[in-house]
Amino acid sequence: VTRRRICASADLADGGAGWRFDLPGAEPGTGQTGFLVRYRGRVYGWINRCPHRGLELDWLAGQFFDAAGEMLICATHGARFAPDSGRCVDGPCGRDGLQPLAVNECDGGIFLVDAPAGGMP
Numbered sequence: 001v002t003r004r005r006i007c008a009s010a011d012l013a014d015g016g017a018g019w020r021f022d023l024p025g026a027e028p029g030t031g032q033t034g035f036l037v038r039y040r041g042r043v044y045g046w047i048n049r050c051p052h053r054g055l056e057l058d059w060l061a062g063q064f065f066d067a068a069g070e071m072l073i074c075a076t077h078g079a080r081f082a083p084d085s086g087r088c089v090d091g092p093c094g095r096d097g098l099q100p101l102a103v104n105e106c107d108g109g110i111f112l113v114d115a116p117a118g119g120m121p
């Protein structure tokens with residue numbers, strides 16, 4: 001099992017700004033990013049790619065939640081996703097959802113576990 005520390009626990013507020021990072025194996029600036037959010041106390045990691053058009057979700061870097069802090073939202077066409085399951089609950093994505101990243105939180109940090117090789121799956 002490989003683990004990579006992404007950020008500190010304190011960097012993620014519940015329903016607040018997310019944390020973007022380059023996926024392992026991806027060149028910086030190529031748009032292959034993941035992100036972390038905290039929702040109802042737990043941390044979730046997702047590949048930052050909307051299943052609708054393959055674009056990153058956030059226009060304002062790190063802003064993934066809607067105004068209520070209850071749903072993740074794609075800035076381009078407004079698809080909304082459940083923060084804990086990644087399921088598309090509204091918008092043009094149909095049955096497709098976000099692709100999960102395995103993360104865990106311990107010792108005051110948040111770690112990516114067994115990251116997919118080469119960035120995008």
Ligand code: FES
Nearest residue numbers: 050052074077079
């Ligand atoms: S690209 Fe995300 S809703 Fe269209």
